[in-house]
Amino acid sequence: MPQNDKALLSRLREQNVEFVIIGGFCGVMHGASIVTLDLDICCHFNQDNLRRIEAAVKDLNPHHRLTANKLPLELTDELCGRLKNLYLTTDLGTLDCLSEVAGIGSYEQVLHRSVIKSMSYGEFRILDLDALIAAKLAAGREKDLDAVKLLRAIKERKEHQKDLFE
Amino acid sequence: MIDEETLAQINGKYVMPPEAGPAWRAAAEYGFDMSLIEETLRMTPEQRIEQHQRALNLVLEVMAAGERHAAK
Numbered sequence: 001m002p003q004n005d006k007a008l009l010s011r012l013r014e015q016n017v018e019f020v021i022i023g024g025f026c027g028v029m030h031g032a033s034i035v036t037l038d039l040d041i042c043c044h045f046n047q048d049n050l051r052r053i054e055a056a057v058k059d060l061n062p063h064h065r066l067t068a069n070k071l072p073l074e075l076t077d078e079l080c081g082r083l084k085n086l087y088l089t090t091d092l093g094t095l096d097c098l099s100e101v102a103g104i105g106s107y108e109q110v111l112h113r114s115v116i117k118s119m120s121y122g123e124f125r126i127l128d129l130d131a132l133i134a135a136k137l138a139a140g141r142e143k144d145l146d147a148v149k150l151l152r153a154i155k156e157r158k159e160h161q162k163d164l165f166e
Numbered sequence: 167m168i169d170e171e172t173l174a175q176i177n178g179k180y181v182m183p184p185e186a187g188p189a190w191r192a193a194a195e196y197g198f199d200m201s202l203i204e205e206t207l208r209m210t211p212e213q214r215i216e217q218h219q220r221a222l223n224l225v226l227e228v229m230a231a232g233e234r235h236a237a238k
Contacts, residue, residue: 002226005218006219028214031203031209034207034220035201035204035225037226049195117211149189149198152192153189153190153192156187156189156205157186157187157203158207165207166211
């Protein structure tokens, strides 16, 4: 299955979804040389925002990728009130939407620890480097702790060499 | 004539930059190719995403080829 993160991000932005990019893709944007197979975002799980996410992917054959029968994404008011995460597969790739991030907290706390990155296709919020390191430490898997080593090196380098791209 | 140090670099020896701090050295010693990180840090975030997409496409292609092979 393809994974087109740029197209997914553009669609989320077009629908005015409130979100912060987290996870491995956030690490890539900070300069880590890792390959990640999905796009992770933290977002408001209020009904309006969930409906915007649904609108962003509705023509992409979205399914709940962790359900046994790969249930299609069909939000109802009742379901919106009970959701904490959305693990989706779409025709443009995997999109994981989380309401909170371990080591950081709720969306509001994630938002507070985010920075804006400008791309030719829009501005996007991503976790700042310190927060990403905290999140990776909290996740605690081997690959996360490997990434921490790299992210700490990048943080150190950026602090000492200010002409590098943030 | 190429000196031994240059030859070592041609053969893949990473020269630690003089400004490298303890975290940078630790990551290099752990096995990360820090020369690639140096290049990536000179890119804009958008260029990093484009580079990642190219690498990801390759990974997905290899995975798909593996699945096709296993299905035979």
